[in-house]
Structures are given as C-alpha cells and as structure tokens.
Amino acid sequence: MRFGINLFPTVGPADKDAAEYFDDALALVELAERLDFHHVKTVEHYFFAYGGYSPDPVTFLAAAAARTSRIRLVTGAVIPAFTHPVKLAGKLAMLDNLAHGRLDVGFGRAFLPDEFAAFGVPLDESRPRFDEGVEAVRRLWTETDVVFEGRFHRFGPVTLLPRPYQRPHPAVLVATAITPESAEAAGRNGYGLLLVPSINKREKVQEMIARYRAARETAGLDPAGGDIHLSYNCYLAEDADEAYRLGRRYSEWTNGKLLEAVSAWSTTRSEQYAGYEEIVRKVSSADFDRQLGDDRVLVGTPEAVLDRLRRIREWFGESTISLQVVSGNMPLAESERTVSLFAKHILPEFA
Incomplete structure (x- = not known):
C-alpha cells in the first residue's frame, strides 16, 4: 500500500482566510515529502465551504511542485465539463513539465447541482461531457494536428504545446462515487480509480473494485494492475480519547459542509445521477460512531489505525490511500501531528 495526503478544504472566509489556508496546505505538502509520503492530492469545487477554496487544483499543485522534488501530484479531480479540453490539456501538460513528470491526473464528472447551474451546463449532459472531455484531452496529449468533432467541442487541426513530460501522457484516474458502471468503464x-469508501458500504466498494478488475481483464489488461485510490478522513493522536473526541469533531464539521453543498439534490433530479435524490438523507443521517466501527474513517491511536488499514487491505487488496487530514478546519499543528505520527508508526509497516 502507498499513502499520501488529500487536501480538501472545508472552510470559508468566516472560518479561515484563504491565504492562511493555502500557507498551511503547502506547509503540509513540504512535510509530507520530507516524511516520504507518496502523493499530495487536491480537488476542484466551487462556491461552498465544501471544497470551494480549491476551484483550480492545477494552480495549487503548481505551487506544490515548486516546493518539492519527489512527491507525486494528483488532481482529485479536474472537471472536464467545466473547462474547454484545449485549455485543460494545456494546463495539465504545463504542470507535468513543471513537476518533471510527477503528475497523475484524476478526472471527475462533478455532482453538485449548483456548480452545473453556475457554468450553464445541464446535469443531464454530465456523462457525455465527461467522456468527450477525457477523450479530447488524451488525444491532445498524444497526437499532433488533432481534428476533434464532438457533440460539445469542435476544433482543429491543433498540436498542443507544451507536450506532456510523461510519454505518452500522465497516468489517468477516474473518480466514481456510487456507480459501478463508472468503475467498469475505467x-x-x-484508467485508475478514485473512490471514497466512507460514502458506501464495504460490500459496495468491493463490488466496484471487482467489476473494475474484471473489466480490465476483459480488455486484455492485468486485472491486478491499475491504481486504485481510496480517500479517508484521518486523525491521529497518541491518546485514544483525544483522537476520538477531535476526530469526531472534525469529521462532523466536514459532513456539515457537505450537507450544505448537496442541499440542492432535495429538489433536483437527473437520469445521469441515479440514486442521488437520496444523498441529502444519507448525509443527514451520517453517524461517526458507525463509520468508525465500519472502518470508514481512520481515527484513533497509531496502533488502532494500523489495525484498520490491515483490514482495509484484506477487503480491497493493494491500493493507494489518501489521508484527508482535514487541514482547513483544525489548527495546522494538529494536521502536522497526524501526518508525523502516521509516518513514524504506520508507513514502516507497509514499506
């Protein structure tokens, strides 16, 4: 197993100034590299305290690239539906060169109705816009004189500059929340997978991974290959009571910000998002103690979290774990403690 940090801001101006958040997040990136973590990842979201301080992961990861030399940089994820593919392919290729080939690109469909409304993009176009956008970016990275005739974008002939540092292109990962068909397509x-086990039962995550690996095998690829990223809220302390108390507080804070962001689903429906009409109810009924008991959060002493990770490996196989150290809604020192304790007590067990 490999481990990195996932910087997912869950704060707004009333909680923390944006410049302070970015300073803290970049300090964590530098610490993660010093401690030999595998990657740093960040999101693309807008407007809400749930992710809204990260409208452009490429900008943040460019700053991270300038401060580091080894750690991998992961978009988790960029949204093709909100950016023209020529622009998106160029930004990502430029970042790959700035990082000397340390970029892995996660693509996502997005799922918040208010974001689609702001960009004037219908929710019911989500899947075809995603598929078209990823294909256009891949062609721009790998071909010259590209002529593209899609449903939403037409351009060419175009030869992208700069070319990606990695050849033929950076690794591609696809975010999937609750849809096994998306895992099969990946x-x-x-492509690799970006999954969030906290929003699904263990059996559902196992089904998605099994269908992903079966689809790889059918396509003539190594079923055990492919990078599977699993993201978990993480809070460590040497004192079990402190870890539980503060880990619970920050997880519930994050859940509250998520509830604000998904509230539009109470009156929104889309065939592209089957089952999302239940998301408000599910987020409202989230229970930290149940998540902890089901090993869907990594909260506790280093020894307790190590036991949880061993079970996770038994359930899901070898994977890449992203630790959401919830850096925006707690003091930087607490996030640094979590990262340091993890590096000292847990990383050596999986070396």
Missing part, C-alpha cells in the same frame, strides 16, 4: 479504458 477498467476497460485502462
């Missing part, structure tokens, strides 16, 4: 195309 497997068929040879």
